[in-house]
Amino acid sequence: MDVYSGYNQIPMNPGDQEHKSFITDWGLHCYKVMPFGLKNARATYQRLVNIIFEALIGKTMEVYVDNMLVKLEQVTDHVSDLGEMFKVLKSYQMKVNPLKCAFGMAYEKFLEFMVNNRGIEVNPEKISALLDMRSLLWKKDV
Numbered sequence: 001m002d003v004y005s006g007y008n009q010i011p012m013n014p015g016d017q018e019h020k021s022f023i024t025d026w027g028l029h030c031y032k033v034m035p036f037g038l039k040n041a042r043a044t045y046q047r048l049v050n051i052i053f054e055a056l057i058g059k060t061m062e063v064y065v066d067n068m069l070v071k072l073e074q075v076t077d078h079v080s081d082l083g084e085m086f087k088v089l090k091s092y093q094m095k096v097n098p099l100k101c102a103f104g105m106a107y108e109k110f111l112e113f114m115v116n117n118r119g120i121e122v123n124p125e126k127i128s129a130l131l132d133m134r135s136l137l138w139k140k141d142v
Helices: 014-020 040-050 075-091 128-132
Strands: 023-024 029-030 061-064 067-071 107-110 115-117 119-122
Touching: 014 023, 014 029, 040 107, 067 075
Parallel strands: none
Antiparallel strands: 023 029, 061 067, 107 115, 115 119
């Protein structure tokens, strides 16, 4: 799953809003949410998701910035695990992008790795050059 406009769902501290103001033809404006492009926006967002999903990370889900993966060992637990994740998202008023969500996948690419029932594996597309490399025949080839 992918959080919809992740950075823009983090409210700015009211005391810091004036520090990120900008001028337009219509006057002075301040960001009310964290804008994309701040130097520490990515780290701030990662800290946020680590805090709000602290009880679930490593057990039923993995989170990297705005990408979330709900994992399971038993199919019967999947609905309750998803319910826990959505409950946390709802309590923090965060929304997911439905166009980037996939459910019930047995084999899926996540952060350029392949995730399946055996665990996390290397994406074959990323190592194709190594797999297709021919053996060295001469010392000078080294």
